[in-house]
Amino acid sequence: MIINSRFFNRTELIGFVALALLLFVILPLSLDIFRLNLVAKYLTYAFVGIGLVLCWGYGGILSLGQGVFFGLGGYCMAMYLKLEASSVANTKIQSTPGIPDFMDWNQLTQLPFFWKPFHSFPITLLAIILVPGIFAFIIGAAMFKRRVGGVYFAIITQAIAAIMTILIVGQQGYTGGINGITDLRTLHGWDIRTDHAKFILYFVEVVLLFGCIIAAQFIRLTKLGRILVAMREQEDRVRFSGYSVANFKIFAFCAAAIFAAIGGAMFTLEVGFMSPSFVGIVPSIEMVIYTAVGGRMSIFGAVWGSLLVNFAKTSLSESFPQLWLFGLGALFIAVVLAFPNGLSGIWQDYVQPHIDRLLASRKSKPGNGFPVADGAPAE
Amino acid sequence: MLIGHQPKDFLLAVSGLTVSFDGFKAVNDLSFYVEDNEIRVIIGPNGAGKTTVLDLICGKTRATSGSIQFRGQELTKLRENEIVQAGVGRKFQTPSVFEDLTVFENLEISFPRGRTVFGSLTFQRDAAVKERVEEVAEMIFLKDRLDTYADQLSHGQKQWLEIGMLLIQDPDLLMLDEPVAGMSVSERAKTAELLNRIIKGRSVLVIEHDMKFVEDIAHKVTVLHQGQILSEGTMEHVKNDPKVIEVYLGH
Numbered sequence: 041m042i043i044n045s046r047f048f049n050r051t052e053l054i055g056f057v058a059l060a061l062l063l064f065v066i067l068p069l070s071l072d073i074f075r076l077n078l079v080a081k082y083l084t085y086a087f088v089g090i091g092l093v094l095c096w097g098y099g100g101i102l103s104l105g106q107g108v109f110f111g112l113g114g115y116c117m118a119m120y121l122k123l124e125a126s127s128v129a130n131t132k133i134q135s136t137p138g139i140p141d142f143m144d145w146n147q148l149t150q151l152p153f154f155w156k157p158f159h160s161f162p163i164t165l166l167a168i169i170l171v172p173g174i175f176a177f178i179i180g181a182a183m184f185k186r187r188v189g190g191v192y193f194a195i196i197t198q199a200i201a202a203i204m205t206i207l208i209v210g211q212q213g214y215t216g217g218i219n220g221i222t223d224l225r226t227l228h229g230w231d232i233r234t235d236h237a238k239f240i241l242y243f244v245e246v247v248l249l250f251g252c253i254i255a256a257q258f259i260r261l262t263k264l265g266r267i268l269v270a271m272r273e274q275e276d277r278v279r280f281s282g283y284s285v286a287n288f289k290i291f292a293f294c295a296a297a298i299f300a301a302i303g304g305a306m307f308t309l310e311v312g313f314m315s316p317s318f319v320g321i322v323p324s325i326e327m328v329i330y331t332a333v334g335g336r337m338s339i340f341g342a343v344w345g346s347l348l349v350n351f352a353k354t355s356l357s358e359s360f361p362q363l364w365l366f367g368l369g370a371l372f373i374a375v376v377l378a379f380p381n382g383l384s385g386i387w388q389d390y391v392q393p394h395i396d397r398l399l400a401s402r403k404s405k406p407g408n409g410f411p412v413a414d415g416a417p418a419e
Numbered sequence: 420m421l422i423g424h425q426p427k428d429f430l431l432a433v434s435g436l437t438v439s440f441d442g443f444k445a446v447n448d449l450s451f452y453v454e455d456n457e458i459r460v461i462i463g464p465n466g467a468g469k470t471t472v473l474d475l476i477c478g479k480t481r482a483t484s485g486s487i488q489f490r491g492q493e494l495t496k497l498r499e500n501e502i503v504q505a506g507v508g509r510k511f512q513t514p515s516v517f518e519d520l521t522v523f524e525n526l527e528i529s530f531p532r533g534r535t536v537f538g539s540l541t542f543q544r545d546a547a548v549k550e551r552v553e554e555v556a557e558m559i560f561l562k563d564r565l566d567t568y569a570d571q572l573s574h575g576q577k578q579w580l581e582i583g584m585l586l587i588q589d590p591d592l593l594m595l596d597e598p599v600a601g602m603s604v605s606e607r608a609k610t611a612e613l614l615n616r617i618i619k620g621r622s623v624l625v626i627e628h629d630m631k632f633v634e635d636i637a638h639k640v641t642v643l644h645q646g647q648i649l650s651e652g653t654m655e656h657v658k659n660d661p662k663v664i665e666v667y668l669g670h
């Protein structure tokens with residue numbers, strides 16, 4: 041991969057390389073396939089985190105409903121996989137063979153029209169991007185054109201997350217209800233349940249993750265990225281500089297939704313099912329917490345936050361299932377009060393200066409051109 | 420007032436403009452005209468509706484009735500960003516600059532190119548942009564502060580930066596709301612000098628309380644009182660108008 045020295049500054053480049061080493065080399069070599077699959081699951085939230093960095097960290101638009109987009113991406117993928125698993129041969133004991141099992145249990149005798157396009161793999165891939173993208177566009181256009189923002193927007197996104205869960209649970213025959221879409225087997229004829237497939241999928245996901253990191257970094261470095269920061273601070277000044285603030289907010293919100301959807305689709309593949317428990321208010325807020333802990337101004341921070349908080353969640357909730365939620369809440373409050381820029385802020389304020397001093401004392405200072413931008417991603 | 424048959428060559432024609440907030444008419448049936456290259460100062464006591472007039476022209480507040488014609492274009496129907504693109508620039512009373520961005524980036528954002536979402540994704544910081552930013556930075560006394568984050572600037576420097584951001588837009592009509600308020604004496608003198616330089620070749624609408632400053636720059640003065648025009652004309656005329664002395668300038 042060719043990395044333009046302007047694309048990442050030195051700190052970011054170190055962060056990029058360190059993360060690439062960890063995800064491409066260290067973890068696959070040191071973890072067994074069960075643990076690696078867990079890491080893959082954690083990383084699906086990093087996609088959401090990257091979107092939140094753009095939308096919330098840079099644009100100042102707090103969305104408490106990213107689970108909706110994560111879920112839409114995940115459900116699109118799950119629908120394709122489910123249709124493939126529900127071939128006539130596999131479902132011949134049903135009263136209507138050839139439709140997903142939960143439809144049969146709910147006395148449906150025909151595949152609903154909106155399921156039909158998901159027979160096609162290319163259309164599914166397109167839908168994973170377009171369905172959440174268009175949905176985010178509609179919400180964004182409805183809210184931002186009317187100048188709904190800040191806390192009101194956050195509450196509305198939360199309400200949408202709640203509505204979405206109720207809708208999925210309520211429409212059992214069409215969506216699989218509270219159990220979600222389960223018993224997924226093959227992707228385009230390739231069995232995704234084997235260890236080998238899980239290994240491959242992990243790498244596919246990491247490559248996609250780096251694709252998203254680069255896309256987000258690209259957006260951040262264009263004038264659009266600076267307009268997002270400007271908008272967060274002085275919305276009126278941006279408006280009276282000739283920009284349509286609403287359009288920029290819609291863009292940031294749609295971008296965040298699409299990143300989240302890619303994560304959701306990967307989640308379905310890694311974990312092998314999709315259910316409404318990843319759509320509602322609680323998972324949506326957890327996703328915001330991962331981003332806040334990692335550092336909402338840092339793309340790499342979002343990835344680290346997702347990894348570390350989920351790792352803590354798995355290990356702690358195994359030993360103290362009741363205490364975990366309190367722990368998560370306390371963590372969030374602590375981060376917001378003490379370290380508003382999360383782990384990346386701590387790194388930048390306390391660790392980076394030492395490294396810089398060390399490097400500076402080792403060799404006579406080379407011209408390192410770029411100053412570290414305020415809130416620039418650290419490792 | 421020239422309602423009904425105003426000549427075509429006015430840059431800005433405000434006629435019958437009214438805005439009411441819950442029945443309170445902040446601006447009441449206001450009409451005035453600004454010509455090309457004219458410096459118009461609006462003065463008046465607190466609550467006279469001065470800032471509201473600017474808000475109405477730039478689209479921040481929607482008019483209840485009346486019309487604002489700018490180069491024959493009806494502004495009351497346009498969105499704020501479209502009004503900016505039509506050539507109207509607005510400086511706010513409190514300095515509003517982007518504190519988390521550098522002086523360069525602040526000015527760059529105001530550069531009139533790539534104002535759509537995709538335009539700003541493909542925007543290139545080319546020589547024309549750099550040249551213009553440096554040129555304006557020199558005018559606003561911030562040439563050696565281009566890489567400084569705006570939150571490090573003094574109050575006066577922030578005011579200049581915002582004026583610079585307007586300059587780079589190159590508007591035909593520049594609206595300034597109390598540009599020297601809260602400035603030190605030396606900053607005030609520099610600002611007057613700056614304004615005198617930038618008002619050339621465009622029309623300017625200024626709200627100001629500093630009478631010395633008004634006398635220095637105004638071609639024509641409009642005195643507002645309770646949302647209506649109390650008096651209009653040269654500074655000399657306005658100063659000697661008994662109504663103005665009564666409500667504003669004092670005896």
